[in-house]
Amino acid sequence: MRETGEISQRADSYVRGKLDKSAIDAFEIELLESLQLQDAVEDALGLQQLAKVEQKRIDSKNTVLPFFFSGHSGERPVVLQWSLAASVLMATVTSTLLWRSESENSGLQSQVAAFNQPVGRLISVPMDIMRTMDSRSPDVVIRMPAQASILALDVELDPALASAASLMLSLSNASGEQVFSWQASPGLNGRLDFAFMSTTLTYGKFWLTMRAANSDVVDERLLELLPPEH
């Protein structure tokens, strides 16, 4: 029989990240020994997943695609920090590229086509969490193609960011100048996807900064874009 009341509330607090570290430690030990607590946590995790699906539905209704052209993206505020040429395209993509179905891929392609952008290919690059000894070492090194392409990044989020409702993101060059900034929601799978037109980026190193909209959690990744091989 499933418990309600206090157990349910404690499970909700745990799943929603409302406990401090010592409370989490104590809760998890108790969780291992209590079937009732396990039921309650399972319920809360299930509803959290449900909430993410609902958020995705809302996001998909508020189409975010043309946000550098229209200056806004549905309900999302977008700050444009860089003077962008008409060829710039940046798209947030709601499901991970690794999991993207063919129809979704073609969807992205058709979105690109809507801007009359000559695109050679879609390049998807996974960017998983890594920690190197040297924080200046790039997380990912990308050899840029000679032809215009869509460079789509599929970023594995830190768990603390993956559970956030929305993220503030920015891309800065090695000089610290912000190139893009935008807002997006993490995918159900704990990843975040977005895409650039390759022609809008110069070569060199870029910092991708990801910040939870309503917390102090920040994660940074370093990308290095190399010129095409001849």
Next chain:
Amino acid sequence: MPKLADPTSEKLPGVVERIEQGDSSAEAELIELYARGVRLMLIKRTGDPHLAKDLCQDTFIVILRKLRAQELRQHDSLAAFISQTAVNICIQHFRKEKRYVYTPDGIIDLNLAHIDEQDKKVDFETTRLHLESVLDQLAVSRDREILRRFYLSDEDKDVICRELGLSLIHFDRVLYRAKQRMRELIDQQEGLKALLFGGLLDA
């Protein structure tokens, strides 16, 4: 804090001693009784049932090795030992070094994750479809808004109630009803439970 009923450890008298003595059936019992809790912990910490399953396996490998080596001095702190091992395994995972070098011709992955991405793709889509059907059963859009704001946007119950003109009792009722719906669907479709939380015995 009062101790809850049905503590798992009470079902395992002498399990540590039996493992130390090489009793493999005791190892199986330990995994069977603790795997669900460990899995839930790891799902919470990673947000990914697939990854949680992998880390759960890693956790029990470490636990059993240490128990066989008689490294657990205080047998009554078994749950704390298991919990801390799971946390450490999770931290290690996110510290692991990975590097991808990408060229337009393909990805050279120098440190392959041991997760089958194709399986994840299928499971993710299946899970999403299942959950959308649950959402469709929550016909009142306000109920869906409550779920989203409470579980995802981190808003406090009091604030949500005030803004939506709800009583706290009504709020609790919405959550309770949603959990019931979710539970019914999970009970009807056993596959969904495995997708969300993993199988209990396949750690």
